[in-house]
């Protein structure tokens with residue numbers, strides 16, 4: 142009885158459509174999934190519709206890209222239905238900013254002698270949530286870099302010549318928005334954020350954080366054990382998932398490879 146609660150689709154920077162995800166999840170025998178695209182819920186809504194009447198639970202989800210100071214902190218939100226216009230408004234603003242940011246990245250690349258056509262970025266990204274992987278793919282396509290990782294390392298990763306941050310939203314703002322929408326807020330892949338996590342988690346719980354992602358491809362066995370203990374000690378729901386982005390992603394490329402127990406899904410649903 143397994144649930145993959147962290148999945149990206151073509152609506153953000155994944156390479157499989159929501160329809161393909163549902164089909165594959167059924168084939169894998171997953172009992173529950175959640176589509177958690179970056180700053181957009183359209184894929185989650187499509188997946189729920191596609192899965193109606195099928196033998197799988199589909200939670201609507203989102204992964205909100207936040208910063209704690211300058212550090213990346215991602216907050217997952219799980220919902221029954223999304224009703225709050227505040228959340229949808231903020232996500233729309235974040236996506237608008239992502240498009241402006243992508244333009245800025247293309248400009249910055251020009252300054253280091255790399256010409257990527259804006260039109261090509263639009264084609265690769267589609268009309269959902271644009272992200273750096275789309276720009277990386279354009280750089281790979283033009284043979285400027287051999288792969289996405291090199292694109293991040295040389296050009297678009299933090300501190301690189303064409304780095305531009307996203308719209309700044311704090312974890313607390315994201316948790317508040319999710320909570321106001323009657324959703325369940327979960328701290329994504331805590332193993333990838335620095336130790337400020339420990340000093341902040343109490344604050345985040347006060348604002349309604351209900352879970353932490355214990356099982357994630359970027360967590361070692363020791364980290365997962367540590368965060369599971371933390372979840373127990375703090376009475377948080379332990380969640381997990383593959384962070385599937387499709388086959389092109391270097392590390393998050395296997396749907397259902399990392400899962401959470403159905404008990405976690407039941408605890409989320411109880412709160413919705």
Ligand code: AMP
Pocket residue numbers: 154179206271272273274289290291293294298307386391
């Ligand atoms: P963005 O949301 O536009 O800031 O882009 C971040 C996304 O890029 C993440 O969600 C990953 O899918 C991907 N990513 C982050 N770091 C790397 C990396 N070093 N190499 C390849 N992809 C990455």
Ligand code: FE
Pocket residue numbers: 149154179272386
């Ligand atoms: Fe991503």
Ligand code: FE
Pocket residue numbers: 204215329330
């Ligand atoms: Fe993330």
Ligand code: ZN
Pocket residue numbers: 147149204384
């Ligand atoms: Zn993710």
